[in-house]
Amino acid sequence: MRPQLAAAVHPIEPAVEGLEVELRVSVPSDVAYIEEAVELVARHLETSFVDRRTVRFNLCVALTEALANAIIYGNAEDASKRVVVRALFGRNTAQVEVIDEGCGFDHLCQPDPTVPFALMQPRGRGLFLIRQLVDEVRFNVLGNSICLILRRD
Amino acid sequence: MTFSVRKESGGVLVVAVDGQLIVGNRQELKQKILDALDAGDKRFLIDFSRAGYIDSSGLGVLVSLSKKIRDQGGDLRLAGLNEDLKTLFELTKLDTLFSISDSPAEALGAF
Numbered sequence: 480m481r482p483q484l485a486a487a488v489h490p491i492e493p494a495v496e497g498l499e500v501e502l503r504v505s506v507p508s509d510v511a512y513i514e515e516a517v518e519l520v521a522r523h524l525e526t527s528f529v530d531r532r533t534v535r536f537n538l539c540v541a542l543t544e545a546l547a548n549a550i551i552y553g554n555a556e557d558a559s560k561r562v563v564v565r566a567l568f569g570r571n572t573a574q575v576e577v578i579d580e581g582c583g584f585d586h587l588c589q590p591d592p593t594v595p596f597a598l599m600q601p602r603g604r605g606l607f608l609i610r611q612l613v614d615e616v617r618f619n620v621l622g623n624s625i626c627l628i629l630r631r632d
Numbered sequence: 633m634t635f636s637v638r639k640e641s642g643g644v645l646v647v648a649v650d651g652q653l654i655v656g657n658r659q660e661l662k663q664k665i666l667d668a669l670d671a672g673d674k675r676f677l678i679d680f681s682r683a684g685y686i687d688s689s690g691l692g693v694l695v696s697l698s699k700k701i702r703d704q705g706g707d708l709r710l711a712g713l714n715e716d717l718k719t720l721f722e723l724t725k726l727d728t729l730f731s732i733s734d735s736p737a738e739a740l741g742a743f
């Protein structure tokens with residue numbers, strides 16, 4: 480039986496720009512852990528963030544995509560590497576960062592998967608979905624860290 | 633998450649998704665349907681009434697299964713998508729690729 484994931488959760492005192500809690504989870508580079516990691520993050524976020532439905536669908540899908548990219552492409556499913564999820568959240572805002580140990584990728588060079596010739600392709604929708612489902616997406620310069628941002632007024 | 637399979641009286645193979653259809657389990661769904669296709673089944677219904685969310689890998693498996701089933705003269709229909717899942721298909725324009733019914737009963741009647 481594989482070990483369960485655990486989250487380190489701390490209050491941010493004083494809160495910064497509405498962010499009141501910090502959560503960290505270290506995830507092995509194995510796609511079998513993705514669902515558990517997403518559930519762990521969502522369970523904590525929904526206790527604070529005002530829009531539970533968005534957490535339970537938009538964020539869960541976007542975080543699944545980000546973790547899959549980090550594990551499969553970033554860390555090349557190398558068992559010696561980890562993916563770190565760092566979430567900062569409060570009632571009206573949530574920032575969920577996914578960081579891998581890879582060399583990054585060019586997030587600007589992503590073809591549109593909705594054009595007719597791309598519809599029959601089984602791949603290429605991950606980053607597109609992330610951008611559609613959260614309010615803002617940020618990358619670091621290297622491209623091995625993606626931050627998913629939700630905001631509600 | 634689990635996938636349960638049953639054969640309807642009209643010969644339609646119904647696969648119900650309970651939970652998520654994502655990168656970690658998509659291969660299991662694909663294999664169940666490919667095995668049935670190899671065994672001679674031609675009409676498939678995937679029931680999402682008890683599904684949670686679907687990621688791009690799950691969508692990708694549905695796309696490749698759709699092509700494979702169509703190539704072999706079969707028919708794949710989807711049913712039971714909640715509002716969030718319908719939005720996912722609309723965002724990706726995959727709602728134009730699949731036959732989607734509100735309920736499994738409606739989909740079974742459309743074969």
